[in-house]
Amino acid sequence: MSEDSKPIVVPNPWDKLRRYTPARIALGRAGTSLPTKAHLEFQLAHARARNAVHHELDVSALETSLKARGLAPLVLHSAATNRPMYLQRPDKGRRLDEPSRQGLVKMAHGEGGYDVVFVIGDGLSSFAIEENAAPFLDAILPSLADQKWRLAPLVIVREARVAVGDEVGELLGASMVVVLIGERPGLSSPDSMGIYMTLEPRVGLTDEARNCISNVRREGLRYDLAAHKLLYLMTEARKRGHSGVHLKDEAETPSSALPTGHKSFLIESS
Amino acid sequence: MRYSQSVGSHSYTFDGLRELMAKASPARSGDYLAGVAAGDDEERVAAQMALADVPLKTFLEDHVVPYESDEVTRLIVDEHDARAFQPVAHLTVGAFRDWLLSDAANEKSLAALAPGLTPEMAAAVSKISRIQDLILIAQKCRVVTKFRNTIGLKGRLSTRLQPNHPTDDPTGIAASIVDGLMYGNGDAVIGINPATDSIAAVTTLIEMLNEVIQRYNIPTQSCVLTHVTTSIEAINRRAPIDLVFQSIAGTEAANNSFGVNLSVLKEGFEAAQSLQRGTVGNNAMYFETGQGSALSANAHHAVDQQTLEARAYAVARKYKPLLVNTVVGFIGPEYLYDGRQIIRAGLEDHFCGKLLGVPMGCDICYTNHAEADQNDMDALLTMLAVAGITFIMGIPGSDDIMLNYQTTSFHDALYARKALGLKPSPEFEDWLLSVGIFEKGDALKLADTLPTSFQRALAHLH
Structure with a gap:
């Protein structure tokens, strides 16, 4: 394309708006279609998100990194034997397979039980776990030690849905379960981790019994902030005797942070 | 009511419209997850054949979700317009598909028919339709x-x-x-x-x-x-x-x-x-x-x-x-x-x-x-x-x-x-x-420059 002829790809004269949103705006156009560059960038983002879904969790690397922190995880498997089954049968991903169940029963704490068990599940993005699980534990575990929480052995579950934590918690006799899990990957966020806390976990609970902290990743919610929120939720759930929709997350954004009265450039008086 | 269909030497039976409709449905993971899908392709086509023979009138009596326990069923049944239904009241599901593809079905007759159709009738005929049928028939409908x-x-x-x-x-x-x-x-x-x-x-x-x-x-x-x-x-x-x-x-x-x-x-x-x-x-x-x-x-x-x-x-x-x-x-x-x-x-x-x-x-x-x-x-x-x-x-x-x-x-x-x-x-x-977002004279040609009113808005930003 020479400088003096009309460009084949027509740029959008509002490209300075790009800095106000992560949305894919001002991509320009070839005719009225997506230019090659923007088209292939999208394809790459989709390929990465697909990889996040289908990439198998590197359990041995995760174990090594956890052991270096003095944690000795148990590695279990859900009843979903492979990824295609996992994707089509969410019910299978919510339960443990038989060997995992038997292994856990042996670990149940006879006297007094555990205050909390942390469960790491691959979920829909192994990248999320590989990137974020260990650094998040670094942010939360010291506070739990200070407050004398009795922790069950750390558990890793492959092909896991959030609710598999209920069965883990129930079999171990833990009073609470915290599940760290790979969230459904977005095109621009393939490595986002979710954290779900449930008091008195048992098989058959639904989402209304849980509290969720979402979008934990380097470009999203910071580990220390997520740990702060989780500690608040854990403490409040224990104090009030319930978790879920009735436990309001008052550690959340204060109402003054809402965009009330904040106008956009489109309607500022000229 | 039971429905049955013989295919070769095999006879399939379906217990009620609910099961017949589910098994006639083209394969999809959600129906397998629910455990209602046909066991295999042959059973699916047998169900589609049996469904094609069901009179449309049957849908007014055999409800897939009970009338007593579901207000959506009550809405469907109570507000059914029997007069609007009249032109197709004598047809089976299969004959209804043929009617929809025929010249008798046009923008006017389809608009008049709509209040006489129940969702289950529409779903049933979709299950025995190919993609081109779904396109051609929908194209005749006009909802403004x-x-x-x-x-x-x-x-x-x-x-x-x-x-x-x-x-x-x-x-x-x-x-x-x-x-x-x-x-x-x-x-x-x-x-x-x-x-x-x-x-x-x-x-x-x-x-x-x-x-x-x-x-x-x-x-x-x-x-x-x-x-x-x-x-x-x-x-x-x-x-x-x-x-x-x-x-x-x-x-x-x-x-x-x-x-x-x-x-x-x-x-x-x-x-x-x-x-x-x-x-x-x-x-x-x-x-x-x-x-x-x-x-x-x-x-x-x-x-x-x-x-x-x-x-x-x-x-x-x-x-x-x-x-x-x-x-x-x-x-x-x-x-x-x-x-x-x-x-x-x-x-x-x-x-x-x-x-x-x-x-x-x-x-x-x-x-x-x-x-x-x-x-x-x-x-x-x-x-x-x-x-x-x-x-x-x-x-x-x-x-x-x-x-x-x-x-x-x-x-x-x-x-x-x-x-x-x-x-x-x-x-x-x-x-x-x-x-001036589109160029005058051609409703599909985008202008190269930003309209003045939007230029002014963007000027607020630095």
Whole structure:
């Protein structure tokens, strides 16, 4: 394309708006279609998100990194034997397979039980776990030690849905379960981790019994902030005797942070 | 009632319309998950053959969800228009498919028939139809609705401009609105899925959209897709709401899981009507649906997901909506596994919606854990555009950064318009030409420069 002829790809004269949103705006156009560059960038983002879904969790690397922190995880498997089954049968991903169940029963704490068990599940993005699980534990575990929480052995579950934590918690006799899990990957966020806390976990609970902290990743919610929120939720759930929709997350954004009265450039008086 | 069908030496029996419909349904993961699908392809075709022989009248007596325990069934049965049904009352499902393909079925006769059809009849005939039938028959249907512009006319394709932002930032949202308008999108609605559902946050967005529409004299309507009860509360507080939104489904129990029932919807409908903010009409509801929602709420009564989806349109049509949108690929692969299943489902939903007289649009979309990609969406977009889809979504670069899924882009809408010679709604088209977004004389040619009014707005930014 020479400088003096009309460009084949027509740029959008509002490209300075790009800095106000992560949305894919001002991509320009070839005719009225997506230019090659923007088209292939999208394809790459989709390929990465697909990889996040289908990439198998590197359990041995995760174990090594956890052991270096003095944690000795148990590695279990859900009843979903492979990824295609996992994707089509969410019910299978919510339960443990038989060997995992038997292994856990042996670990149940006879006297007094555990205050909390942390469960790491691959979920829909192994990248999320590989990137974020260990650094998040670094942010939360010291506070739990200070407050004398009795922790069950750390558990890793492959092909896991959030609710598999209920069965883990129930079999171990833990009073609470915290599940760290790979969230459904977005095109621009393939490595986002979710954290779900449930008091008195048992098989058959639904989402209304849980509290969720979402979008934990380097470009999203910071580990220390997520740990702060989780500690608040854990403490409040224990104090009030319930978790879920009735436990309001008052550690959340204060109402003054809402965009009330904040106008956009489109309607500022000229 | 039992239905049976012999195929060769094998005889299949089906216990009631519910089982017959489920087993006749083209294969999809959600019906396997629910345990209601046919055991194999032969059983499926046997069920389709048996279904083809069922008289349409049977659907008025054999209810897939019991009348006594479900208000959606009661709505369907109690409001059935027997007179409108008359022209096809003597037909079986199979003969009805033939009738729909014949010249007897045209824009006028289909519009007259709509109140005489139940969702189950529409679902049944879709199950024995190929994709080309779903397209050709839907293309004959015309459902026109109005608020500040006219939606659904022949040769028109409208878009919802969906400027979502992960934190509802007004500047970020406005940036996406500019992008969409400059690509000729936004005539169906400018509709935001809010990240925060509080009444204060929702009202802020409603007021902002209202000001943008007024400031630039855009002949379109706004919507913040929040729960109907939140919209009612906002209306009570005098928020300038155009369209009242709600997700709906095909059973009473599934609607309950969304926190609604028919009387709450009626309240929302009446609140929306009372504002009289439309200029050319007063269709003031916006509904979203999608196959699999009843099963995911464990409220499916062992009915297949496509039949339940069609029943949601009976709920929708009661409240004279401006727009109804099947969000086809959002729910995930446990309900629609891959591109093939998503494409078929999108066309079924559009077909059933149009037969029932609903202004049907489609969120042509997929998630990253479904076996689908942009090529599948292009195929579905092209087929739906040929079928006369009322509206599609428009979003920057196909990437919804709030809801984390992919839907059609502003560019995609222009592709469909260009490939098939379709235009936006007439009032919106006039506006695009008058402000200079489209070049005069050619309704599909974008101007190279920004209209003056928008240049001025951008000058506020440094």
